[in-house]
Structures are given as structure tokens and as C-alpha cells.
Amino acid sequence: MLKDKPGTGRKTAIYILPLILLLILSAGCSVTKVVPEGEALFWGYDVKVKGEKDSSKRSADLEAELSQTVRPEPNASILGLRPKLAIYNAFYTEKEKGIKHWIMTKFGEPPVLFSELDTGSVSQIMSSRLHNRGYFNNTVGSTTTIENKKATVNWTARVGEPYxxxxxxxxxxxxxxxxxxxxxxxxxxxxxxxxxxxxxxxxxxxxxxxxxxxxxxxxxxxxxxxxxxxxxxxxxxxxxxxxxxxxxxxxxxxQPYKMDDIFIFANYSLGDSLATNDTIDYKGYHYIPNENYVKAKHLLRGVFLEQDSLYTREEHLLTNKRLSAYSAYKFVTIDYEVDTVKNNALDAFIYLTPALKKSLRAEAQMVSKSNGFAGPGLNLAFRNKNAFKGSELLSLEFSGTFENYVGGRGTGEAPEGVEEAGNPNLTSFELSAKASLSIPRILSPFEIRNLRTEFAPQTRIGAGFSFLNRVGFFSMNSYSATYGYNYRPTQTVTIDVTPINLQYVRLSNVTPDFTKYLVDNPFLRRSFENQFIIGSIYQLTYSTQVYENRTNQFFDQVTLDLSGNSLNAFQSVTGFPPPTDDAPRTIAGSRFSQYILLDNDFRHYFNFGKESQLVTRLVTGAGFAYGNSNTLPYVKQFSVGGPNSIRAFRARSIGPGSYIDTTSTFSFFDQVGDIRLVGNIEYRFPIVGFFKGAVFVDAGNIWTFDKREQAVDDNRDGGEFDPKNFLNQLAVGTGFGLRVDVEFFVLRLDVGIPVRLPYPPVEKQNALKNFNGSFSGENSMVLNIAIGYPF
Missing domain, CATH: 3.10.20.310 (membrane protein fhac)
Known part of the structure; x- marks a missing residue:
């Protein structure tokens, strides 16, 4: 007699239990339980178009169109099951209050009865639809089959050659x-x-x-x-x-009309008198009442209606969209009236209703970071939507977090004197302040003409500071400043240019334990050096997700990050000695980074059925340090794993390559690399109400750039990128998820199951073979709790 291996029954139960519960819910109760005697449940229908002599070959399209005319539709089904109807039957009650009534009405769906369907009227509507498509001579009929109180209707439409x-x-x-x-x-x-x-x-x-x-x-x-x-x-x-x-x-x-007077009510509210007292005439516009709110020279960059020009809807829509993008205003309305003197002219009235100018928000939250730290946090944010009378958005943000290390379990024993991961004393706290100013126009040293686009170009200025204290290891001060532009020439294309991107990172209060770890890991030590990042970032985004009804939607974001090139060139021209590893070029006493980094995030969304979606994503990136640097800054290196990457593995727990960390505390520090490759496939489907489901497969890894760097000072064996072998080093995971999607908020719970491990030995790479079916230990599941969809 064959016997299961120990633990096999437990693993089988994990897979079978959810299916059993679903079957009990969907099939345990009769779907016709509450169908009255003499009635039948409208179970399903089919529509066929017979057109042997139709040369247009449109039968499939016509069948889809005619199917949409069937009303009411049968109860919603998923894979042949009707969960909403099953919930209604399971919790059916005639009471109008109580938990059963709430579940029945909130998550259930009453049976759709055959008596509610008028097959004759539907046939007439189908015939009219065919007539509208050129089939002036057509016939439509239906047959009904009723078995076990379930009614199925088949419609057949016969057509000939269309007119x-x-x-x-x-x-x-x-x-x-x-x-x-x-x-x-x-x-x-x-x-x-x-x-x-x-x-x-x-x-x-x-x-x-x-x-x-x-x-x-x-x-x-x-x-x-x-x-x-x-x-x-x-x-x-x-x-x-x-x-x-x-x-x-x-x-x-x-008759065509020209524009005459254009009145702009720059501080309008319902009930205001429309008297034009205290009017400013500025460049042919009547600006009412004055410039105490938004100055005319700034606001008119969003107005494309001109006196004595021909009225066009294009100029109207362009003006409306540009003014609607101004943070200072909540509503924009444009009305027209025939001029009282000129019968072929229109007067325009632009009513701008101000938004709430200032706001203060406090937010308590639970922070979960990609490096495995989690804990409570507090955010304070102040916003002024019209800071300098030009609809500038000024934001001041202050945040503080206190965190414990809860993720990234090691695979070996910790070094002597180093605390084990999971120790409650392994904590971190971070304080940060950030100021940003978004200006709805281009600010530059030279004159730039006003761009005729629906979306106002933005100038972005930002500055920030953060203090990170990883208790028992180190403190880090980080300073940043940016100046850039955001331009959206079309609905699908966004260009983001940051010509000035400054960062300075300074490490301090390093403990002996962490110092020893850095000494043993030269690659990581160089990543943590005090250094400047002085460069530019260029980003191009293409997205068709604005077209919500498309079956295929695409998203592609390309990012180019450059640092140190201009400064290094300037020092070369001015006679500085060539940089070396021991004597790099510096600014204000600290090394500056020199690198090039290219990253691409491509996604495809295939929409089918009701709210069902198949999403694929491919993320590729590579960064190369040169000149004044021999490693990328730690904050610029790639890592994989976690809730938005490969969900069956904890954050920063993969790679580089086939490398496996033998410590338990510092594993999250050096599992970073210069090259990234991540692929995801996820099928999303509705369950009931605002509950959505998903199944997914993730794969990927990171690598170091070359063997030269590894041989010199990188002790992460197997981490280099090998074009002939990198596919064998991909970590693979699968899993399923539950999402609570209430439109403005999405709570996501994904359970990841490891399938393939990237590190040797080969006989242990098959994680499913040794899967333990729990959330702890080797080859275990990983629960990811996050806000929003992963991609």
C-alpha cells in the first residue's frame, strides 16, 4: 500500500481547501433554490448569424453586436460558476435587516427569471440593428429550451448580401x-x-x-x-x-462667427454680480476684477481665444483644458453670447472658480519598505495652490518613521558580534523634509514661446533633506536639489527633463561591526562612501491607458540618468590630474559619482470580458560607472524581490546572479547590482463587488557588470552577468492575490510561492519540490501586503 510522504497531506490541503470552499458556495446550494414554481431561471443564450451569401464576412462582428441587445442578461458567471447568485441563494432571507440581508444584497445577485425576457422584442431590436447595417431583408427568430427550471434561448438571424x-x-x-x-x-x-x-x-x-x-x-x-x-x-x-x-x-x-470681447472672471463664485467694474484691460482681454488672485500675464498663457479671430472649437477646448490644469482653480466654465452690436461676432465669458488655496494634512501610516523595514510613520503636508499669484503649487512635507527590520531572512549564521535578523533591537528611524514648487509654465534663461498643448508645461523646483539612523550600525544624511521640466505634447506622451539633479550622501556614526562588514566587502564600502551625485535625468513615457475602452493598452517608460560628466570634463579642461581609485577627483572634499544608467519599464494590458485583464511587464536596466567612479552609488543600484517585483521572494533577497548571502543581518545591503531583468505576467479578474482576484508568475534577477570588477574586490561569487548563462540564474515565483478595489483605494494581498531558486546547488533550485506550504522556513510562501496595483 502506497503512503504519502510526511507533510504531503498538509500541502495538498492548502491547494484544495480554497477550491472546495468555492465549490460548496457555488454548487452546494441549488441555483434555482429561490425560483418560484412555474418559473425558470434565464440560464444563458446564444446568437448565430447565418449569411452564406454575405460577401462582407461580418458574421462574428454581427453576433457580438446582436448579443449586446439581450436584456436582461443572465446572472454573472465566472468559469461556468455563478458566485453572486450562489451568495444570494445561500444567504436568502425575506427580512429587510440583519447580516444575512446585508450579505445577500451587497454581494449577491437575485436570479434573473425567464419571464423577465421578452424574446419577441429582442428579436425586433436585432432585426432593426441588422437593417441599420445594410441588411434590409433579414429574419430573426428564437427557440427556447427549459430543463430543470433553467431556460436557454438560441437566436438565429438570417441575412443575405448587404446593400x-x-x-x-x-x-x-x-x-x-x-x-x-x-x-x-x-x-x-x-x-x-x-x-x-x-x-x-x-x-x-x-x-x-x-x-x-x-x-x-x-x-x-x-x-x-x-x-x-x-x-x-x-x-x-x-x-x-x-x-x-x-x-x-x-x-x-x-453663418460663421468671429470673437469680439473676451471677459475673464478670475475670482468667480456662484452668486457673484457680473458687473464689470474694476476691470483691467490687458492685451485685448477684459480681466475682472483685478490681479489680487492670479496675475493676468500668467493666466493668459492658458487662454487661446483671441479678439477678431474666427471662433473655433479647437481653441475653446484648448483654453478649457489648459485653465483646468491650473491648481489655483477648481472649476472652469466658458460661455458665449452674440455681441449686441455685431451680429456676426461672439463675446466670450470665462468663469474661473478658485480652489481651496491652502491645506494642511496629517497622516499616520504603517510603513513597509523594499529593504525589509516596517513600522509606524507620521506625515505632515502643507499645500498652497497659488503661492505667488501665478497658480504655483507649493508643497512642504515633513515625515518621520520608526521601523523594525522584519523582512529578508538570511540563510546562514550571523557574523560574530552581529545581531540576528528579527531581533527587536534592530531598528531604524528616519526624519525628512521636502519642499517642492510646481509652476504651470516654462521658466528658462531665454524666451520660449507659449506651447499650444492641452496640458500646461510645468517647471519643477525641489529641495530636500533626510536623516536616517540605523541603530547599531550607521547614520546617513542625504541632501537633494532638483530643477526640471515636465511637458506633455499629446495625451499619450510625457517628457520629463531634469537638467539639474544634485544629491549629497554622507555616512556617519558607523559602528565597529558595520565597519568590519564594509572592510570585508570593498564593493559595498565604495557604494557607501560620502559622495556627490551631480547630473541630469531624462524620462520619456508613452501610455495609451488614457483610452479606457481599448482592448490593448501599452505603457513604456524610458529613463536615462547621467552623473558627473560635465563636472569631470570641466576639471579635465582646467588641468586637474586624471582620477584614480586611490585619488579620485572631488568637490568640497568628497568624491563625485560618474556613471550612466538606462532603465526601461514596458507593460501591456490586454482587456477582455468584464473587468478581466491580462498584464505583462518587462523591466530592464543597466548602470555603468566609469571615470571618477568604479561602482554605482548604493542608492542607484538595482535590487529585486518584494511586493512590486518578484513576489515569491522577500525584498532584496535575490542575486546578484547565483550569489547567496551567508549572513543573516546584512543580506539586504549587498544584494544589489548593475544590471536588472524582471518579467511579470498577471491575470486579473473580478470576484464579487469590489473584491478582485489575480494569479501571477514573476521571474528575474540582478547581476554585476563584469568579471573584472568581481575579481578585484567583489566577494559575491557568481554575481557577474554571463550572456550564455543568465537565463539559468532567473528566480521564478508564482502565486495568487486578493485585491479590495474601491476605486480611490486599492488594498492588495499577494501570496507568493517560490518555483525556482537562482543559486546552486542545482538539485535544490526546484523550490516546489521542497515547498513546505507555510509562511516560515525554507521554501516557504511570502505574504505581500501593499497599497495599489503592482504595475
Whole structure:
């Protein structure tokens, strides 16, 4: 008789238990439990389009479109199960109060009865949809099957060859300017001879023409003023389309308008008198009431309406979006009225409602960092949305955290005299202050023309200081200053340029234990040296996530980080001796870093079904130190593991390469590298209400740049990047997650399960083979608790 190995039953239970609970919930109660006698549950439906003689080959698209007309829809299902209906049945009660009623109504869904479905009306709607797509002769019928109080409906639509457009004519009178302007849009028409007749295309053509006219001054024109006549008697399933303007169109709608007076109410609130007393006339604009809130010269950079210019919707939308981006304002409204003197001119009224100017926020939180420290924190933030009367956003932030080291368990014994990880005395506290100023315009030494984009360019200025005390090891002071620009030329592209990026890191109060560790690890010692980072950062982001209804969405962010090049070149030109490892070039007595770092974060979102999404991500990066440096600064080196990386491994617990740390306390310090490669695949799906689920696979590692560096002073064996062997050093993990998504807040719990370990020996790299099924010990699961989605 075969017997399971010890522990096998426990591991099996871990996998099987959630499935059993789901099956009990979904199938243990009859789905027809609360269906009345004589009724049936609307269980499902199918729609088929039969068009053997249809050369357009649109059956699949038509079936999808017709399926959307079925109302009501059956109860929501996931993988053939109906969890919301099962919850409703399991907690069904006729009482209108109590926990059962709350669960039933909050998370459940009442059964959709077949009697609620009018198959005849749905068939008529389907037939009308087919008629609108050019199938003027079609038939739609349905059959219903009822078994075990479950009703299934099958609809069948039969179509032939669709009617196609033979020609398009404009029945216009050239005596009116609007007729000539419409005629000039013919080249961009959406109606093409030979295309199937499609009512949606005809409607879109009216909207297109209206959009063109709106940018030609026709403020009062609308798509409804255009009407089609169709002739289907020409034979051979052809149709002639004629377009004309309704006779009822008013003269006001058929003439273009120019802009006349433009009034700007810069401090408007509901109930204000619209009297124009105390008006400032500035560059042809009437600025009301004065400049005590936002100065006119700054605000007018967001106004693209000009006196005596032709009215255009493009200028209207551009003005509205640019002013809406100003932090000083909460609401922006633009109205137009026909000028009282000039019948062909419009007066514009721009109403700007101020936002709350100043705010103070205090926030207590639980901090969890990628280096394994966690603990309570306190943040204070002050914001002024109009600091200097130019809609500048001034932010002052102060924070303090007290943390214990709770992550990153070592694999060996700690060095003599060093505390074990997990010791309650291994603590850290950090104090920081940061000031930032965001200005909705470009500030530069030379004049730059006002950019005609929907999104106001930003100038960003920042300064900060932080003090980190890792009790028993070291203290670190960090100073920073930045000056940069943010520019978004289109909805999908963002350019972030930081020409001035200054950082200074100073290590102090180093204990003997940590000093000894740095002596034994020269690579890490150089990373912790007092040093300046003086350089620039350039970032380009492309994202189509603004188009929410797209099946495929892309995100790609490329970051180039440079440091020390200009300063090193200046010192070379001015006669400084060449830098060496023992005598590097310095500024104010401290070495400055010189490196180049390139990082890329690419993501693809495939959206299907209701709220279901398959997300893939590939993160690659490499940093190379040269000239005045032989290692990257510690704060610039890569690490992997943790809640936003490879979730089956604790933060900073992987790599570099096949290296494995033999200490328990300092493992999180030197598991960093110059090269990073991380890939993720995650399937996200709805469960019930605001509960979402996910299953994922993560893989990746970090490496040092070359063997030369490793051979000289890096004792992390196996850490160098080998193009022939790096795939064998990837750490792989899988797992599942639960997310509480309430739109403005996402709480994420991910359970990671290690699949493959990156370090030798080979026989122990298969983590699943020795998986212990718990959250402690070797080859254990990792629970990640975080805010927001991982990517």
C-alpha cells in the first residue's frame, strides 16, 4: 500500500481547501433554490448569424453586436460558476435587516427569471440593428429550451448580401458660405462607394462635418441640421445617398462667427454680480476684477481665444483644458453670447472658480519598505495652490518613521558580534523634509514661446533633506536639489527633463561591526562612501491607458540618468590630474559619482470580458560607472524581490546572479547590482463587488557588470552577468492575490510561492519540490501586503 510522504497531506490541503470552499458556495446550494414554481431561471443564450451569401464576412462582428441587445442578461458567471447568485441563494432571507440581508444584497445577485425576457422584442431590436447595417431583408427568430427550471434561448438571424453605397451626392446651394465649407470636406468623407450601408457610419459623417464647421466659426451649427435621403430603388442591392441641410435651419446656425470681447472672471463664485467694474484691460482681454488672485500675464498663457479671430472649437477646448490644469482653480466654465452690436461676432465669458488655496494634512501610516523595514510613520503636508499669484503649487512635507527590520531572512549564521535578523533591537528611524514648487509654465534663461498643448508645461523646483539612523550600525544624511521640466505634447506622451539633479550622501556614526562588514566587502564600502551625485535625468513615457475602452493598452517608460560628466570634463579642461581609485577627483572634499544608467519599464494590458485583464511587464536596466567612479552609488543600484517585483521572494533577497548571502543581518545591503531583468505576467479578474482576484508568475534577477570588477574586490561569487548563462540564474515565483478595489483605494494581498531558486546547488533550485506550504522556513510562501496595483 502506497503512503504519502510526511507533510504531503498538509500541502495538498492548502491547494484544495480554497477550491472546495468555492465549490460548496457555488454548487452546494441549488441555483434555482429561490425560483418560484412555474418559473425558470434565464440560464444563458446564444446568437448565430447565418449569411452564406454575405460577401462582407461580418458574421462574428454581427453576433457580438446582436448579443449586446439581450436584456436582461443572465446572472454573472465566472468559469461556468455563478458566485453572486450562489451568495444570494445561500444567504436568502425575506427580512429587510440583519447580516444575512446585508450579505445577500451587497454581494449577491437575485436570479434573473425567464419571464423577465421578452424574446419577441429582442428579436425586433436585432432585426432593426441588422437593417441599420445594410441588411434590409433579414429574419430573426428564437427557440427556447427549459430543463430543470433553467431556460436557454438560441437566436438565429438570417441575412443575405448587404446593400452597398453606389454614390454619394451633396444637395447643396452654393449661395451660402456653409454650403461651400461642407463641399470642401468631401475629401475626408467617411462614406465610400462600394462600402456596405451602415447607419453608424452615416451618423459619424454628420459628426465629422459638424466638427470641421465648428473650427470654421459655425458656433450654432449641429449635426442634427444635416439630413440624409437614401434611394434603394436603383437595383442590384445598391443605394444612393444624398446629404442636405434641413430647411428649418436658422440663419444664425448657418453663418460663421468671429470673437469680439473676451471677459475673464478670475475670482468667480456662484452668486457673484457680473458687473464689470474694476476691470483691467490687458492685451485685448477684459480681466475682472483685478490681479489680487492670479496675475493676468500668467493666466493668459492658458487662454487661446483671441479678439477678431474666427471662433473655433479647437481653441475653446484648448483654453478649457489648459485653465483646468491650473491648481489655483477648481472649476472652469466658458460661455458665449452674440455681441449686441455685431451680429456676426461672439463675446466670450470665462468663469474661473478658485480652489481651496491652502491645506494642511496629517497622516499616520504603517510603513513597509523594499529593504525589509516596517513600522509606524507620521506625515505632515502643507499645500498652497497659488503661492505667488501665478497658480504655483507649493508643497512642504515633513515625515518621520520608526521601523523594525522584519523582512529578508538570511540563510546562514550571523557574523560574530552581529545581531540576528528579527531581533527587536534592530531598528531604524528616519526624519525628512521636502519642499517642492510646481509652476504651470516654462521658466528658462531665454524666451520660449507659449506651447499650444492641452496640458500646461510645468517647471519643477525641489529641495530636500533626510536623516536616517540605523541603530547599531550607521547614520546617513542625504541632501537633494532638483530643477526640471515636465511637458506633455499629446495625451499619450510625457517628457520629463531634469537638467539639474544634485544629491549629497554622507555616512556617519558607523559602528565597529558595520565597519568590519564594509572592510570585508570593498564593493559595498565604495557604494557607501560620502559622495556627490551631480547630473541630469531624462524620462520619456508613452501610455495609451488614457483610452479606457481599448482592448490593448501599452505603457513604456524610458529613463536615462547621467552623473558627473560635465563636472569631470570641466576639471579635465582646467588641468586637474586624471582620477584614480586611490585619488579620485572631488568637490568640497568628497568624491563625485560618474556613471550612466538606462532603465526601461514596458507593460501591456490586454482587456477582455468584464473587468478581466491580462498584464505583462518587462523591466530592464543597466548602470555603468566609469571615470571618477568604479561602482554605482548604493542608492542607484538595482535590487529585486518584494511586493512590486518578484513576489515569491522577500525584498532584496535575490542575486546578484547565483550569489547567496551567508549572513543573516546584512543580506539586504549587498544584494544589489548593475544590471536588472524582471518579467511579470498577471491575470486579473473580478470576484464579487469590489473584491478582485489575480494569479501571477514573476521571474528575474540582478547581476554585476563584469568579471573584472568581481575579481578585484567583489566577494559575491557568481554575481557577474554571463550572456550564455543568465537565463539559468532567473528566480521564478508564482502565486495568487486578493485585491479590495474601491476605486480611490486599492488594498492588495499577494501570496507568493517560490518555483525556482537562482543559486546552486542545482538539485535544490526546484523550490516546489521542497515547498513546505507555510509562511516560515525554507521554501516557504511570502505574504505581500501593499497599497495599489503592482504595475
Amino acid at each position: 452597398r453605397i453606389r454614390k454619394i451626392e451633396y444637395t447643396l446651394n452654393d449661395s451660402l458660405p456653409v454650403q461651400r465649407d461642407i463641399e470642401q470636406t468631401r475629401d475626408e468623407t467617411l462614406l465610400k462607394p462600394g462600402d456596405p450601408y451602415d447607419l453608424a457610419t452615416l451618423t459619424a459623417e454628420r459628426v465629422r462635418i459638424d466638427g470641421v464647421l465648428k473650427n470654421e466659426g459655425y458656433y450654432f451649427f449641429s449635426p442634427e441640421l444635416l439630413i440624409y435621403s437614401t434611394d434603394t430603388t436603383v437595383g442590384d442591392r445598391k443605394v444612393d445617398v444624398l446629404l442636405r441641410i434641413k430647411k428649418a435651419a436658422t440663419a444664425k446656425a448657418l
